[in-house]
Amino acid sequence: MVHPTAPDTATVRPAADPLFNQSLEKGLDVLRAFTAAHRTLTLSELAQLTGMTKGSAQRTVHTLQVLGYVGKHPQTRRFQLLPKVIEIGFNYLAAHPLIRVAHPYLSQLATASGETASLTEPVGTDMVFVAQLLTTQFIPVLTPVGMRIPMYCTSSGRAYLSQLPEAEARALLEAAPRPARTPATLTQVDAILERIAQCRQVGYATNCEELFLGDMGVGAPILNSKGQPVAAVHLSPPTSRWTLEQVQQKLAPMVIECARAISQSITH
Known part of the structure; x- marks a missing residue:
């Protein structure tokens, strides 16, 4: 299957797009980095999978933590998705x-x-x-x-x-x-x-x-x-x-x- 952070061929953005929000892109890339093969990830692993710097990955993950989409595993302290992410997909299915x-x-x-x-x-x-x-x-x-x-x-x-x-x-x-x-x-x-x-x-x-x-x-x-x-x-x-x-x-x-x-x- 396609790597979770690989762009879909139908949604690759133009090189110059003044309206494109790169911060939002980074947030979505982090969410998509979690898969069945990567259920929990460290900050370094997230940075590597998304192609971000460690500092950028840290800011993005922190924002997602505050919003309730990402948390830390209670034992390993590795990052993991939280149930709130289901809302995004469910809203599409429900409508x-x-x-x-x-x-x-x-x-x-x-x-x-x-x-x-x-x-x-x-x-x-x-x-x-x-x-x-x-x-x-x-x-x-x-x-x-x-x-x-x-x-x-x-x-x-x-x-x-x-x-x-x-x-x-x-x-x-x-x-x-x-x-x-x-x-x-x-x-x-x-x-x-x-x-x-x-x-x-x-x-x-x-x-x-x-x-x-x-x-x-x-x-x-x-x-x-x-x-x-x-x-x-x-x-x-x-x-x-x-x-x-x-x-x-x-x-x-x-x-x-x-x-x-x-x-x-x-x-x-």
Whole structure:
């Protein structure tokens, strides 16, 4: 996945922008430095991860402490995020009309398929989970709301890319790091574009253990009133319960219908 402090390709600011607030940028960089791999950080580690001087990092962290977004672990005294940061993301989710519209359709999809149904939106070269209905059955990988997954090797990402002009899809793929997450991961742009072209023809995209071992995906794009992709819906069937052929035959039609229903609902 993209490093938490790496800029999204769609939001890189111009070199000269008199209205840009660098202090706010630094504060957001500090918040984004905390990840599952970096749950607690020292001041020196924060400075290194964000590219700040130690003095600048200290001022930024102190401000976030005063505001209640960052605190210190009671035992290690290392910095960590506090629950208040959830408010920022929750406000986006609570006010998002697409999530409200999609929820009943995701619920129907999860019930009919017996698998976890998710809604994702594009962020740079990634897709981010914005809604999810979990199955009661075993799932090999936890993908909570807020988690980002790369477009190039996921069904939701490929479904989204399939509805973009080919030049735009290629540019996004070329801009993204494309490491081999598993032995099955496609990393060459032309090979990925072939899969995307197949999705364009059949209406859905697949991923078989390209992101996580034991995990598959089948996704379809959600389009707005102008026919532009805005999100994707996908199921996450594990290889312990499904073969790829079974996924294509049984689950793909359900995913296509769910995405179509959501698309129609947001265009009226």
